[in-house]
Amino acid sequence: MKLRLFPVLAAALAALSLAPAAHAQRAARPVELLNVSYDPTRELYTDFNRAFAAHWKKETGQDVRIRQSHGGSGSQARAIIDGLAADVATLALAFDVDVLHSRGQLIPADWQSRLPHNSSPYTSTIVFVVRKGNPKGIKDWPDIVKPGVAVVTPNPKTSGGARWNYLAAYAYGLKANNDDHEAAKKFVGDVYRNVPVLDPAARGATTTFAQRGIGDVFLAWDNEAFLALREFPNEGLEIVVPSISILAEPPVTVVDKNVDKKGSRKVAEAYLKFLYTEEGQDIIGKHFYRPAVSEAAKAKYASQFPAITLVTIDEVFGGWAKAQPEHFGDGGVFDQIYRR
Amino acid sequence: MNSTRTSRATAIAAALTAIALAPFTAQAQAAAPASAADEIAALREQIRLLDQKLRVLERNLEIKDETAAAEAKKQPKLTASEGRIEIASADGANSLRLRGLVQADARFFFDDADAAQDQFLLRRARLGFEGRFAERYSFIVQPEFAGSTVSILDANLAVAITPALNVRVGRFKTPVGLEQLQSDSVAFFNERSIATNLAPNRDVGVGAFGSVFEKRLGYQVSVTNGVIDGGNSPASSANPEGDFTLAARLFATPFAEDKDSPLKGLGFGLAGAAGNYGGTTANPLVNAYRTDGQQTFFAYRGATVADGTATVLSPQAHFYSGPFGLLAEYFRNTAELRNGANAREVTNQAWNLSVGWVLTGEEASYRGVTPKQAFNLSAGTWGAFEIVARVAHVDIDDNVFVGAGTTSLASPNNATEITSYGIGLNWYLSRTVRAGFNVFRSDHKLAPAATVPASGNALSDDETVFISRVQVAF
Incomplete structure (x- = not known):
């Protein structure tokens, strides 16, 4: 029995023949x-x-x-x-x-x-969640920058939802100030001055607001807002729709x-x-x-879904490719306004 | 965790209360409140603010802890526990593990004092590495430091293409012998059975292995340079005849995945190898056979070489159930050998039946015994104890002794049959440390034309040997 080229080829073929068998096995x-x-x-x-x-x-x-x-x-x-x-x-x-x-x-x-x-x-989009009876009388964006109002929103450096929150606030700042970016930055800065906790992600922010009882207003995805109302029925949480928000895709x-x-x-x-x-x-x-x-x-x-005026990131911020580094990159607008 | 949080919260609350009430108290002293209701309202607001501050501080600490825990999960893992010294990436896809095996023996021969030296022996001393890269590429490098020279036992790279198909290249054990494929450190006895003399050992080549039918059937196939009868391929990886050996093994464990089945520890299979060998006097490609005490009971003449086809066939099985373990295998080796003009086909056979029982109730398995508790005198724990027994037999083809003068393939002053009986006690002091105490008795039958061996010859008497061992394996 000579085992030269033939058996090597035979062995290789045998091994290869197992591949389709393995594939068939995988399908099942x-x-x-x-x-x-x-x-x-x-x-x-x-x-x-x-x-x-x-x-x-x-x-x-x-x-x-x-x-x-x-x-x-x-x-x-x-x-x-x-x-x-x-x-x-x-x-x-x-x-x-x-x-x-x-x-x-x-x-x-x-x-x-x-x-x-x-x-x-x-x-999705961004709405406000407030406490039972809306004790701080929060109806729109200007109400959340008032002194003594605690705002819950996650960290835009790590959370996608938080970036939408930020951009929605900024969009309002632009609209309210005739597209003056400095005024818009100041407005967003005022919002973040009222933020006592920066959660790394949106679900954590829900926990902060609804479960830990922190803050007067929670900036949330609308699905997260509905979920908070459903998950914490005894808290009497209410949804407030601001005059303008952003279309999140x-x-x-x-x-x-x-x-x-x-x-x-x-x-x-x-x-x-x-x-x-x-x-x-x-x-x-x-x-x-x-x-x-x-x-x-x-x-x-x-x-x-409540009727709400929605802006898009493309029309207001020139798309994510521009907005991300400008606002959330190292040294970007968020870093400038959130210095504590 | 909760008590820590509560005490932390209490401390924070006390501090905040002191800070917050200080201005309020001063204010109260400076000017009388407008009314009791105003004072209560002011106090309520203060309490609300304090409550919020406390909650914020607590939540920030909570987030810090959560972030730290999440970060920790992303860090590489360093494991330094008994039996495992390893560094691995967080996802386990890349790892490097240190492996070691040291076996220190003491051997005492009872009936062959003249022939065999009682001795202390460093039987194995191995320190090697195994690792994994990109999840699917794994490697082993295992040198042997015991003996007069340092040698490489295993050095191979494996690629996991699918669970059913892995490919390995390098030096590895030829997939034939059931006991041979088991790790040295977990075998029932300090020495593998005499039947393993007929199983090819480590060789250099390429192989495929895997399991199919939800791990119920394992297969191994290899193409190697070729080793004969229990041998390792030479260090030089010589392949003098330029031919290769094909080995294959199928091993079924049909109930292994059925956790409640009494047969889950049953495994059986068939292995075989075939190759063409062309030995030379310098590299004859034939091997001597040794007793449990590692004395030679059969050897071919120096001029005898492999010259033609050699095959090995081995049905094999094991069964483990609770503390009970059983391992059995049979070998039938056929080889074309030649001593000058005397060319013959030779068929040698061997079998082995080993059983064990873990006295302390731990589960026996092909991968060994893990004691429930390590030996600790002060705690009154003794580890695990296992008793083992074995009978094995090797039958040499009488054809090897045919031939006039020195033309036979083997001298008649060899054993033609040998039966070995062994009993032993294994003491598992911990996961990594085991002591084994074995007694072996080998009864042999001399070849038909043998002369009476001189006193001092290994075959002058049957062998009775006590082998004790302390080993650490990780």
């Missing part, structure tokens, strides 16, 4: 996804994951288990760049997803064009390098596309996010 085995998201989406994705798992099982026969990771949007983006093996990123703002490309080379530059509505299957993306490495691209892409289905959009509305594409879901949940 449960698959796991990691959705790395921002802080307030816990309940949304818990519900959505259950629906998607049932959908995927029905479509393919395969079980899918989706793990969730939540934190400040900026912190989550850094964690993914540092190696957190996210299959999908569902973050609070486009800039945090952009860095997955610019700093991490984990996704392509055109990631935002891969899904409808600039890859934002839902939108939290985007989603597949993390290409990770899904290609794990072989999970197909299920990860299907997961995000499911957000745009009627079922996905309905779950979105149920959790107080504004459905972005489904007319049926928009109509169904329209009554729960």
